[in-house]
Amino acid sequence: MSVRPDLSYAPTHEWLxxxxxxxxxxxxxxxxxxxxxxxxxxxxxxxxxxxxxxEFGVVESVKxxxxxxxxxxxxxxxxxxxxxxxxxxxxxxxxxxxxMLRLKLDGKxxxxxxxxxxxxxxxxxxx
Numbered sequence: 001m002s003v004r005p006d007l008s009y010a011p012t013h014e015w016l017x018x019x020x021x022x023x024x025x026x027x028x029x030x031x032x033x034x035x036x037x038x039x040x041x042x043x044x045x046x047x048x049x050x051x052x053x054x055e056f057g058v059v060e061s062v063k064x065x066x067x068x069x070x071x072x073x074x075x076x077x078x079x080x081x082x083x084x085x086x087x088x089x090x091x092x093x094x095x096x097x098x099x100m101l102r103l104k105l106d107g108k109x110x111x112x113x114x115x116x117x118x119x120x121x122x123x124x125x126x127x
Contacts, residue, residue, distance in 0.1 A: 002029045004095055008109065009118035010053075010071040015095065016109060023072050023109065026099040027059065027090060030122050035061035038087045043079045043100055050074060050103065052111070057100070059090065071112055074103030 007015040013031035017024040032038060040060040050056050050070040057068040079101045083089060090098035113121065 002095075003115050003118055003122070005115045007095070008071065008112035008114065009121075010069060010112060011118075011121050012069045012071075013121075014069060014071045016071040016112060017095075018105075018109070021105055022077065023074065023103045023105050024099050025071060025101050025103060026094055027068065028118070029094050031066070032091050032094045032098070035059065035066060036063040037061055038090045041083045041087045041090065041100065043083070044076050046076050046079060048076045050076065052109070059087075068100070070103070072103060072109035073106040075106075076101050077104050078102040 007017050009015050009028065013028045015026055015028050038059055038061045042058045044050070044056045050073060052070060052073045054070050055067050056070050059066050059068060080099050082097070083100065092098065
């Protein structure tokens with residue numbers, strides 16, 4: 001399972017990549033692997049304000065539907081429109097082409113996990 005050292009992680013399996021005053025959000029390789037083949041993604045509208053930990057959408061797969069939670073507070077400035085037609089991008093490339101949304105961050109995100117912290121979450125859930 002790839003866990004990238006350049007990202008921050010929520011215990012709910014979302015990742016956050018900081019780019020200036022914005023953050024890019026998606027789900028982890030572990031999460032997409034657990035879900036199986038992703039068939040549908042419901043994302044928020046551009047302009048929506050999200051609090052840290054707030055549910056922002058749903059990802060559905062052949063196995064299950066799973067809620068998505070914002071790893072940081074901010075305003076949605078973009079969503080990955082390609083996922084409407086090709087949600088399997090999340091399975092194929094969860095950290096690049098499978099990104100879900102961009103947030104204009106409300107300050108510096110806090111309380112997220114680094115690579116080692118997220119690996120501990122994965123290990124705990126694998127047992």
